Amino acid sequence: MTAKLTGPARTQALAALPKWQQVPGRDAIKRSLKFADFNQAWGFMSRVALVAEKADHHPEWSNVYSSVEIVLSTHDVGGLSEKDVALAKFVDSIT
Ligand code: HBI
Numbered sequence: 001m002t003a004k005l006t007g008p009a010r011t012q013a014l015a016a017l018p019k020w021q022q023v024p025g026r027d028a029i030k031r032s033l034k035f036a037d038f039n040q041a042w043g044f045m046s047r048v049a050l051v052a053e054k055a056d057h058h059p060e061w062s063n064v065y066s067s068v069e070i071v072l073s074t075h076d077v078g079g080l081s082e083k084d085v086a087l088a089k090f091v092d093s094i095t
Helices: 007-015 038-055 082-093
Strands: 029-034 060-064 067-072
Touching (some): 038 060
Antiparallel strands (some): 060 067
């Protein structure tokens, strides 16, 4: 089972993700992304989906044309874990 990130480890992990914001009212992080068009947005989502499925760790997200809102949290632990950090870093690495 993945451990919930707490204390200094959580602080340190979030400091490495400056493009992500904490979601008010829940232990989750979010990032809004804007692409040139729907094709670019869907291509991004496809890349993330492949990695997410392989890791068995899935984003909560929405897409409106060229915009993607992505929220990461680990449901199994009721908060943030290293799985969210890894997926956020992957998102950052391809954008
Ligand atoms: N995705 N974000 C997120 N959080 C989870 O806890 C999670 C998941 N995808 C699959 C998954 N857990 C499985 O381990 C089962 O809980 C279905």
